[in-house]
Amino acid sequence: MNQSSSTKIRVIVTGATGMVGEGVLHECLNHPQVEAVLIVNRKPSGFSHAKLTEVIHNDFFDLTAIEQQLVGYNACYFCLGVSSVGMKEPEYTTVTYDLTLNFAKTLSRLNSDMTFTYVSGAHTDSTEKGSSMWARVKGKTENHLARLPFKQEFNFRPGLMKAAPDAQKTPKLYKYLEWLYPFLHLLFPNSSCLLSEVGQAMINVTLHGFDKNILEVSDIVAVAHN
Numbered sequence: 473m474n475q476s477s478s479t480k481i482r483v484i485v486t487g488a489t490g491m492v493g494e495g496v497l498h499e500c501l502n503h504p505q506v507e508a509v510l511i512v513n514r515k516p517s518g519f520s521h522a523k524l525t526e527v528i529h530n531d532f533f534d535l536t537a538i539e540q541q542l543v544g545y546n547a548c549y550f551c552l553g554v555s556s557v558g559m560k561e562p563e564y565t566t567v568t569y570d571l572t573l574n575f576a577k578t579l580s581r582l583n584s585d586m587t588f589t590y591v592s593g594a595h596t597d598s599t600e601k602g603s604s605m606w607a608r609v610k611g612k613t614e615n616h617l618a619r620l621p622f623k624q625e626f627n628f629r630p631g632l633m634k635a636a637p638d639a640q641k642t643p644k645l646y647k648y649l650e651w652l653y654p655f656l657h658l659l660f661p662n663s664s665c666l667l668s669e670v671g672q673a674m675i676n677v678t679l680h681g682f683d684k685n686i687l688e689v690s691d692i693v694a695v696a697h698n
Contacts (some may be wrong), residue, residue: 479509481678482544486575488517492591492633492667495643496549499671505679509620510545510686510695512538518640532571535578547587547678548579549671564606569613580620587624587678590617594631594663594689618685626677627686632664639667662690671698 483500487493488511496667500506501521502681510525512519517526529538532552556564576588591600592614597607600615614627635642671697673687 477554479679480505481546481675482506482508482510483675483678484510484512484542484545484548484579485551486512486548487553487591487614488514488519489515490551490553491635491639491641492553492670493551493629494639495635495667495688496551496631496671497662497670497675498636498639499675500549503672503675506675508539511598512542519568521528526547527669533574535575539578539582542579543582545583546585548576549590550590553591559603561609565609565612568606568609569616572613573616576617576620576622578624584621585623587623587626588617588620589626589628589674589677592627592629596627596628596629598686614686617651624677624681625685626674626682628670628674628684628692629688630665631660631671631689633667633670634664635667636698662688665689665693665696669693672696 483506485493485497485500488497497509497511497519500509501523507523509523510527511525512529514530516528527538527541554567572590579586579588592610595607596613596614597604597611598612599609602608618625670692673692676698678696687695
């Protein structure tokens with residue numbers, strides 16, 4: 473797909489109350505080709521903008537009550553996710569695979585011309601057979617999302633991400649370790665990127681497409697600057 477610079481898109485962002493979702497939302501709100509943004513959260517985000525509509529919905533396993541509000545969008549940037557630390561595989565599968573697939577299936581039914589982009593993780597296991605539980609579950613999620621009838625479906629695998637200095641949702645641990653980012657990026661350039669680059673890359677693959685549906689850090693950075 474190759475769209476002109478005059479193309480306008482309408483996007484849905486999930487996870488805006490978290491670090492990644494906030495960063496992606498910020499890029500969408502400031503991009504001239506994004507004309508409207510819908511965020512779907514379990515609790516109010518605290519954000520306000522002329523382009524922004526917010527829907528508060530507690531049960532992502534049953535979207536019946538808000539389906540009509542999800543119609544008419546060109547893209548979904550799915551940034552909702554949880555850490556697997558302390559979780560057993562069945563529990564992690566429920567909140568990662570089942571929840572994501574339910575949301576995605578609903579959108580694919582409501583919006584035939586949609587690009588769906590899923591924030592996965594570096595070292596996700598596409599074989600679904602490795603020793604790492606979270607990587608298997610993420611791999612299963614990626615594989616099944618790719619089978620849904622979206623116009624385009626992409627899986628982003630960012631590594632370490634650096635948020636903007638004025639970000640509100642950055643975890644304290646990230647803030648404490650921010651000073652390390654330039655050194656880590658210098659040593660491992662293909663393992664880290666700016667969160668702004670993740671958001672820009674999502675918009676660019678929506679507008680212009682990409683030749684593969686799994687984007688590692690180097691792909692994300694390259695697409696962000698195209």
